[in-house]
Amino acid sequence: MKKENNNVIEANALTKRFGNVTAVNQITFSVNEGEIFGFLGPNGAGKTTTIRMLTGLLAPDSGDAFIDGVNVKRNPIKAKMKMGVIPEMGNVYVDLNAQQNIILAGRFYGLPMKELKKRANSLLEQFELYDRKDDPVRTFSKGMKQRVNIASAIAHNPEVLFLDEPMSGLDVQSQRLIRDIINQMNQKGTTIFLTTHNIEEANQLCARVAIINKGKIVVIDRPERLRRTFETTQSVEISFDKCIDDSLIGKGNIVNRVERLGDKWKLYTNNPDKLVKYLAKFAEDKDLTIVSMEICRASLEDAFVKFTESKSYDD
Ligand SMILES: Nc1ncnc2c1ncn2[C@@H]1O[C@H](COP(=O)(O)OP(=O)(O)OP(=O)(O)O)[C@@H](O)[C@H]1O
Ligand SMILES: [Mg+2]
Structure with a gap:
């Protein structure tokens, strides 16, 4: 026993x-x-x-x-x-x-x-x-x-x-x-x-x-902690009423990576809160209307893919 x-x-x-x-x-x-x-x-x-x-x-x-x-x-x-x-x-x-x-x-x-x-x-x-x-x-x-x-x-x-x-x-x-x-x-x-x-x-x-x-x-x-390990894959999805240049939106030192998804922008960040505030100001300064905005958290799937890709077996 x-x-x-x-x-x-x-x-x-x-x-x-x-x-x-x-x-x-x-x-x-x-x-x-x-x-x-x-x-x-x-x-x-x-x-x-x-x-x-x-x-x-x-x-x-x-x-x-x-x-x-x-x-x-x-x-x-x-x-x-x-x-x-x-x-x-x-x-x-x-x-x-x-x-x-x-x-x-x-x-x-x-x-x-x-x-x-x-x-x-x-x-x-x-x-x-x-x-x-x-x-x-x-x-x-x-x-x-x-x-x-x-x-x-x-x-x-x-x-x-x-x-x-x-x-x-x-x-x-x-x-x-x-x-x-x-x-x-x-x-x-x-x-x-x-x-x-x-x-x-x-x-x-x-x-x-x-x-x-x-x-x-x-x-x-x-599961929640696995998700949090990959918080850097958090993002904000946003769309405006007018076309804009991605070089404009990527500024501000809070955005790690910019992706275009149809009429939306997906901006990867470590700090979604700061990014949302930045985007609100950006829209105001440029006279843009925000049509939609959403904070996307790292999914467990992201964590899973990362773990099974990188820290896998070593023999
Ligand atoms: N009876 C067996 N004879 C030979 N190889 C086997 C046998 N059983 C499993 N394997 C091999 O061992 C590995 C693990 O198989 P296993 O069935 O445990 O995977 P699994 O995680 O349950 O996969 P799945 O999600 O497809 O069910 C595989 O490479 C499989 O080919
Ligand atoms: Mg099985």
């Missing part, structure tokens, strides 16, 4: 190679009890490989994973009892109905049948599937299948839930439902680990985000 604090998930120098590809390279991080932790990275970054090692589906070449202090390699069953896993491809049985899927999953964890039926019905209600509980999952839409997938994975009330790209390919409404479910589970105390390549999704859900690229963690931080 290795548990000195309230870390529910611990990855300790996890490494996995496939042939000459190092899919996951010395990854170390921990997730606190009750946290929603995002693993954000582009295709092929090593997200699924990491999740598979954390959940005991794939043995690491080196390193260790702990779930609530239990070593996944040495004590796989004990570790697995603590977790629910929603894999990338889903693992629902399409010939069974929704209720049967949940019950079957619960049976794997040894839950008694009577308790399971009650649990299945309450999950079906919560996931807005009760009306369709007797239909084979084959007849379900992708979003409905994903709900069955999640309901089955949490039949045994796991302490930790792993989701591999849970929102991928779903429409906005289904995404919202899944997001609500994740939040509700988290409020009841479940620790959540999810992978995504969607920055906005990570931003909306996660308390902390690890950015992974080419098998290595590039940074771990709160």
